[in-house]
Amino acid sequence: MKLPPALAKKCRQCGQALIVASPKARDFEAGLFAGTANYLVLRATDQDARDMVRNVALSELDRYGADRLKKLPNFEACFLTAGQRPPSAIRLAKPV
Numbered sequence: 001m002k003l004p005p006a007l008a009k010k011c012r013q014c015g016q017a018l019i020v021a022s023p024k025a026r027d028f029e030a031g032l033f034a035g036t037a038n039y040l041v042l043r044a045t046d047q048d049a050r051d052m053v054r055n056v057a058l059s060e061l062d063r064y065g066a067d068r069l070k071k072l073p074n075f076e077a078c079f080l081t082a083g084q085r086p087p088s089a090i091r092l093a094k095p096v
Contacts, residue, residue, distance in 0.1 A: 005031030023049040043072035
């Protein structure tokens with residue numbers, strides 16, 4: 001599915017949240033990343049980690065690095081938001 005980047009931009013302009021999720025970063029057009037202010041990134045494969053670092057407009061992810069995204073433990077994530085440095089480590093609740 002290709003989500004139009006214009007939708008993300010319009011949601012951001014109107015103050016609406018838009019949540020998109022996929023097991024692969026390449027499922028989204030590069031322009032979608034430019035219109036996004038917040039990211040929750042789980043462990044990624046080598047290719048997806050490189051795609052995220054390349055596409056995310058936040059320079060903080062460059063410093064965090066693709067290698068760290070590939071090594072995230074189960075139930076842990078990296079949360080990035082515009083203007084926040086460095087990325088926050090998030091521990092997710094395990095399913096019951």
